[in-house]
Amino acid sequence: MIQEPTVFIDGEAGTTGLGIRERLLSLPVRIHSIDPARRKDPEARMEAMAASDLVVLCLPDDASREAVGMVGHIATSGGRAPKILDASTAFRTAPDWVYGFPELSSDQPxxxxxxxxxxxxxxxxxxxxxxxxxxxxxxxxPADFPISINAVSGYTGGGRNMIEAQERNGGPPFLLYGLGLGHKHIPEITEHTRLTRQPIFVPSVGHFPRGMIVSVPLHLDRLNRKVHAAELRQVLEEHYVTSGFVSVCKAEQTLTADALAGSDRMELRVHSDADQRHVVLTARLDNLGKGASGAAIQNIALMLGISPEVSIL
Structure with missing residues (x-):
């Protein structure tokens, strides 16, 4: 009888960790947990890592780097090092790590x-x-095209402090932030879009728990050749035609950010004016679904040789 692979979530008490643990129940894996009282005990964590086939890190950046060092110590000590899926921002542009967006290209899975x-x-x-x-x-x-990215997320993406503030005091209805224009996601976006010119990225938070819309306005008459909105849509449709998680949908006049709350799917749209010279590209997803825990389950399934389609919500 083939033994089910074992997964340990280091940081399972956080928002992303809880979402991953819940979704793991749908996969043929064993979840390795440690006594909550010892969740910060390095010895207990290393024992759990050594006993697992895959470790999911749901930790702040510095703590993730430390945990990766623990896994490295297991390997250098003669043990069998587990695979690692890291949910922090620490390694998203690291050359020796694989970026966990399966839809990035045909060979990414x-x-x-x-x-x-x-x-x-x-x-x-x-x-x-x-x-x-x-x-x-x-x-x-063009890779050097000047790009502006606007996005709004549910407040659960802001961590425990923001969640408590929003739910205790009501919070602001809309919060624009990152106005120093140096948000930590910019290197990740620049690298994996293959942009050669750094985009302007303006994030925001709305007073709703879950959901997200990312929008990119484009002036098509600034392109080197004549391109219409229909061509943009066709490229996206062809790229995602086999995806079970990403779909290209009909443009709408209005979009609500929380429509996919609780889902691991993402919807892409190409909105345009009558002349198709002004375009707004939009992506709608759940910031805790395809934007976090749902994406993690896709990656876990691939890394453990399990069909990722079982995780669609």
């Missing part, structure tokens, strides 16, 4: 499947990369 270290994408970058990378790869959008 195989790269993830064979990788020992995979970085789970950020929620905002997931939408931006999904919209822009296929257009740049197809040569429709």
């Amino acid at each position: 195989e790269l993830i499947r064979n990788a020992s270290r995979v970085s789970n994408p950020g929620c905002y970058p997931t939408g931006a990369i999904a919209l822009l990378r296929p257009l740049i790869d197809a040569g429709v959008l």
Whole structure:
């Protein structure tokens, strides 16, 4: 009888960790947990890592780097090091890590499947990369094109302090932030879209728990050749035609950010004016679904040789 693979979530008490644990119940895996009282005990954590086939890190950046060092110590001590899926921002542009967005390219699922270290994408970058990378790869959008990215997320993406503030005091109805224009997701977006000019990225938070819209306005008459909105849509449709998680949908006059709350899917749209010269690209997803825990389950399934389609919500 083949033994089910074992998964240990280091940081399972956090929002992303809880979401991953819940979704893991649908996969043929064993979840290795430690006594909550010892969750910060390095010895207990290393024992759990050594006993697992895959470790999911749901930790702040510095703590993730420390945990990766623990896994490295297991290997150098003669033990069998587990695979690692990291949900922090620490390794998303690291050259020796595989980026965990299976829809990035046709060979990305195989790269993830064979990788020992995979970085789970950020929620905002997931939408931006999904919209822009296929257009740049197809040569429709130049890599040096000036891009502005606007995004709004549910407040659960802001961590425990923001969640408590929003739910205790009501919080602001809308919060624009990152106005120093140096948000930590910019390197990730730039690298994995293959942009050569750094985009302007303006994130925001709305007073709703879950959901996200990422939008990218484009002036098509600034492109080097004549491109219509229909061509952009066709490129996206062809890129995602086999995806069970990402779909290209009909443009709508209005979009609500929380429509996919609780889902691991993402919807892409190409909105245009009558002349198709002004375009707004939009990606709608759940910041805790395809933007976090749902993406992690896709990667876990690939890394452990399990069909990722079982995790669709």
